[in-house]
Amino acid sequence: MQMLLRILKNDLKRKKTMNAILFLFIVLATMFVASGINNVVTVMNGTDYYLDKAGVGDYVIITMGDNAVGALDEMLETEEVIKEYRLEPVVYGAQGDITTEDGKEAECKNTTIYQSIESSAITFFDKENEAITSIEPGHVYVSSNFMDANNLKEGDIICLKHSGVELKLILDGIAKDALLGSDLMGNTRFVISDADMQKLLENETIYNHYQGEICYIDTEDVQAMKAAIADVSNVSFDDPRSTIKMAYVMDMILAFIMLILSVCLIIVSFVVLKFSITFTIAEEFREIGVMKAIGLSNGKIRRLYIVKYLMMAILGAVIGFFASIPFGTLLLDSVSKKMVLGNDNALMINVLGSVLVVCVIVLFAYFCTGKVKKSSPVDAIRSGQTGERYKNKTVLRIQKFPSGNALFMALNDVLSNPKRFLTIIISFGLCTLFVLMLVNTTATLKSDKLIHTFGTKSHLYMTDIAEVMTYMNGGSKEKLQERLEEQVQKLGAEGMPAELCIELIYKYPVTFNGNDYVISCQQGVNTEITEYVYTEGVVPSGKQEIAITPQISEMTGAKIGDIITIHYGEEDVDCMVTAYFQTMNQLGKIIRLHEDAPTDFSFISGAMHYQIDFTDNPTEEEIELRKERIKKLYDNDKIMNATEYCIECTAVADTMESVQFLLLAITLIVVIMVTILMERSFIADEKSQIAILKAIGFKDSAIIKWQVYRFGLVGLMAVVLAAVVSIPMTRLCISPIFGMMGAVDVEYNIDPLQIFLLYPGVVLAMTVLVTWVTALYTRTIKSSDTANIE
């Protein structure tokens, strides 16, 4: 045993660099595995854990508009499927209500909602994931989206002006809002004190026109709830828990990307660990041969290496365990800003992950040392060459090779022993592939490729929530059309001849196959149904024809050719489904109505943006100029072109981009680590060859070039492979995610420059740079070392 420990000590001392790099990889592997497993458990239970903790229940109904308060009372009292319900009063506001301390209008998503903490029916959490139980008068908690969008921090002051009421509120921090906190739900909720809420409600306009209720219901029969809500007016939102969960889809996508990244890093770590263990043992043939020659048994020799790796694994796992805690938090950080993610056994899972790494390393060591059996004492004499290999492995011939020695030797090495370089191709290729898939996704989210899933493509889009509220509070289609005409005149007078349109969302009771539903129906004002894009079928040609999404088809069972009855208030119309279309509005749960359908503003639940189409064919530059002019004309910052509108609607492009950069950084770290480890290993293995090349007159630069070319070639293979595979893989992996959001058939915005040049180029450049730096070590090998090489 003492002898073994002495050999071990000398081994650790003699191969400092190799052992240090291997150790570092054990630490990294532990970090990735422990945090990765923890993330798997957390993400898998993510939304349910969060919604349960907040007390969201099984079904949520939101009412707004005049007479919204009390609208649910009768249904809540009489409906038998309701086990329990919690009701909270809210006040609606408009985007322009909130200004920052410097008087600038704060950026809010959609309608704002004000609510007192005392009367809240769900639990809000602060940034530390602690429940917010009380709020001082004059203070406010708000979602992280709002804080980030307006660069606000704790302690900053915002001003709330609503119908003549003015409140100055100090920001106490972020409130994690389980119902409305996701990007896709989109409303900004301000949680204030009861005293401040009362100040709002004392105002007659607010009291009469801006009140509403949010109701959280516990029920086991979601379908029955859908039917029950069909007769209730003023409902702007009613959906089961599954929809609210779905609204976190983008957050969960990010979490899953982190999860996949963790799994990817785990694979890379283990591939590299296996390589280094196999490589170290292959390099030890002489020592193993000598040990065998002096009579040590296979078992004892294997034990020596297993003990070495066990010790390194234990030490590395302990450090990796501590590193995994902040690393895991970092990975989930972007998600946990909006959600309370966690599991009660986080620490234990990290410990188990670390133990798993130790076990796998020992197992690797056990299997890799199996080669000891094949090694004979003769290996020690013959320098590892047994002369028993007859298969010719040399691939290229120098005389036929069109380039110089360095490139020839590099390519010949790779082709002669591809297995040896597989580790690099797998690890670099896998990491690059993930980066490229995210690049494709981000580029798509940051383009106007998704515009047809939100409506028709127009030159500009304009939000004016205050106006939308007026339509919802006693408006009519005629009034809206008048308003649109006014806008047309106003723009025309400014030398911007344009047509305006808008899509409205109604909530109508619908019957199919004897089942009742309340479904959001979209109808354009000043647009025709033929202007939209359909994925299958024939465009509806009258009020008796409709188009539905695959999500509605799945929910109701209706297919093209089926008849759905829509209850338009006083008139019931049997509508034939003639087409399918895709939309990301309302997570795809939409029916598209013909412009002749007898819609009524009393069923309105929302409006999309005003769409401006200039009629004088302006250039792109002119459109941008007009955008700025319209911003000033309407004193409204929310004037967007199609791309900006898509970014606004998906609301996740920036986060996705930051994840993409994080992933790129992790990829580069992997590239650096793997390159150093492998290049250093190769140099150790090729010391005799490098020395002989120097002895016969090769310059240092020629040898470094050989090494750099070799890694460059392998890196090139990995990134080219990743780039080529990235496009089908993006469709394969990301399309189902868009599908969940309503976009079944997505046309990706593939930027060839980024996919085939920029990102692969960055990975390749880093590979070449790190190889070059590592290969400088070959300068320390002297030609005279040929005499000292074992």
Place this chain on the structure above:
Amino acid sequence: MAVLEVKDLCKTYVVNKRQNNVLKNVNFSVKEGEMVAIMGPSGSGKSTLLYAVSGMDGVTGGSVLFDGKDITKLKSKELAALRLDEMGFIFQQMYMMKNLTILDNIVLPAIESKKTAESKKEKTKRGEELMRKLDIIEVADNDINEVSGGQLQRACICRSMINKPKVLFADEPTGALNRTASNEVMNELVKLNQEGTTIMMVTHDAKVAAKCSRVLYIVDGNIKGEYNSPTGAAVQEKERERLLNNWLMELGW
């Protein structure tokens, strides 16, 4: 004319703060076309001397004039170019590039060299001619571990000769070979010498050294004696060996 002139050559290693003077003011010269053997007991500095005079290892003092040029003053790049174009090397261990065929290993230095304007094809042809000459052409396309030790060492000789060097340095060229293979290799070296190549080799083997025209005997970093082998066809090989052995015994071999 001396192709190699060594003056007051010193080489000192410092190991664990202890100074070890391996070569102490060594002086000798090698004329063009000579075949010189360096002999001496283990640790006497034979290999160090060979590596120092061939520019593979630095020196502590003195000078080494190769073709009139002091190689101790050259930069590493210039030394590499000199080794590539003007010197050939043969080692006891037959190191070659693992992933190349025997022929490609031989041609490699020729392709690296810009000494001649020959095409790759011409250089390859030259490599094949050398292999034919050394009777190993049948293993040209073999991998390095598919040939015998003798064949491999002859391939190393081909590689060392590919750029037509002025001097061939050999460190125990037959040390890892059996008697038959050793004879084959030495016969080839003698032939090359007879064709005009200057050879300087380190050997332990008196039988091998007996084939050289001159033997330098080194002890503790100093040349203790110099032996000029009798020349002429009249002197049989066995006789040359006997005479050399006698001389070596006088020096305490």
